[in-house]
Amino acid sequence: MTEKVVRRRELRIVRVASLLIALFIVGICGSAQTGFAQSPKPDPAGIATGDRTSVTDAAGNPFVVAEPTDKTAPDYAAAKQSYDDYVAQAAKEPLATKLADGVGHLRIGTNFAWTLNTGYLVLFMQCGFALLTCGLVRKKNAAHLMMLNFAAYVFAFLAYYAVGYAFQFGAMAVNAAPANIGGTPTLNHFLIGSGSWGWLGGKGFFLAGPAYDAGSNVLTLFEVVFMETAGYIIVGAICERITFWAFLLCELFIGAFLYPVFGCWVWGGGWMSQLGSSWHLGHGYVDFAGSTVVHAVGGFCAMALAVILGPRLGKYGKDGKPRAFPAHNIVYVVTGTFILLFGWMGFNPGSTLGATDLRISVVAVNTNLAAVAGSAVAMLLWYALFGKPDITMACNGMLAGLVAITAPCAFVSPTSAVIIGVLAGALVCGGVLFFERVAKIDDPCGAISVHGLCGWLGAVSLGIFADGTYGSGWNGVGTASYLGHAGQGVTGLLHGDSRQFLVQLGGATLCAVWAFGATFVVFSVVNKIKPIRVTAEAEERGLDVPEFGMVAYPEDALVTVDY
């Protein structure tokens, strides 16, 4: 070993060590939050979460009547009367209220189990994405692809733990308390903004202090796997040409900043979710399980990166015409797609954050229907256009349907779900051809079309097809009545609420602009400082060996092995 090599290795060790030390110090600072007096007190043991206040009937009416505080309200007298009745009744039946404490705890426990288990399903989607994207690329990059998928989980998770979760949900209890899992009352502070105009959450850094709480951690587990989904969507568009270090930077950027910011606006009680109460735009911006919050963010972030990276070597000939790089393993592609479909049964129904919300069955059926409708359209369309159905496009069509139904799944009828799936299946076919032939943005796995375009479509279609049967009181709008009906939920254009359509259209478009714009600015600068693309030699050889020193398949291994 030469002296130079040793010195370089030493330098590298020093650099890694200093990074670890810095992380450790920041971690200590984070956990120091625990020292401050918290109001209300977090419940890390889970022994104070879920009591009689969590008990409701099937319609969500609480068992405990809250004391009215606003004496000027028109219904104050009636509310005060029903509160007094409750107090008198409770005093007469102490055993009933004690029993209600047990029922409330059980209800929260049921919802914990549901939300955690659906979260595990979403976690398994990681495996589906890895197989899908790996199968779609050339054999010489297969190990690189798997490592990207793997490292995405690792690094984005750490970024989300450090700051992402706090940015996204640090003010959850202000406007969007998740009652199904106990309300996370400790997450109650916006770092930027306040009231209906929250821009960034501000509690729960390093999952310490206010986030060191049983209810909050259910949310953490469930939401971190959603963030990871956005994190590995990008792999599909940037693979076969990005350097590993640049990819890690992308993951830290998504986990710490890009995803949590938009997530706060929509799911963390931020300003977009409150547009219903602040500007009377329907129920505010609604995205049930993340067509935009997760998929369009990932898809348009991927688009910005693909534009910066440019197409793979040889993708476009001198005549400007695209060349096909056929998938190296169709078995992986189809298996991965089925795993994704299975995981989506956690993604969408799980987003109720509770099994006590019985809409879960409708959500599950709608999700499946859109998936098969999307796939059918993609298969048949390709059959008609090119004479043979393309297996990879059939898979993309299924994912397109899934992505599009993710936002509206809880608010539409099964037939609407089929229509949304059909639209998504057609859109993804058009998108793949458009990006390949017209825009010339090289997207090996169709991530931009599947997640970007169909994510946008999903949020917009909610504004068209939502039928008002579910979501009464969503984002604090129309709790008593909406559009003149008691119990009217989120309603779209076809059922009489054009303002909901407007806010969906604007919000979904803003999502695309945010994800593309922020990524493009940040990574254009990074690319100026140090190119994020691998060398031409490495790309020609396949990235497995230049980047990681090993290949994916044993028959291609570099060294002879004894049999």
Added chain:
Amino acid sequence: MKRIDAIIRPNCLEAVKDGLVSIGVEGMTVAEVRGFGRQKGHTEVFRGTEYSVDFLPKIMVTVLAADDRVASILEAIAQGARTGKMGDGKIFVTPIDEVVRIRNGEHGDAAI
């Protein structure tokens, strides 16, 4: 001594092997190869973009033979591999100088 290399359709391997074994050939070597002849390749579509498959998968069967057995071996191969359509393949016959059986050092015809 002759070396006979036959390039055949992959699905004909079984018939060719059986034909050779039935006339007493005791060993052969098989390799998966790719190539094209007059039939050329064909084009396919992947995600809407055409690509051409120029090199088709074939099997190359290599047999060693004493000079007097060459004719019957060629006949057996051709019988097993012929469909009458373009792409049936070709057989090359080349002279070889020496054959050695590694196990016991036998030379020449005895080693075939």
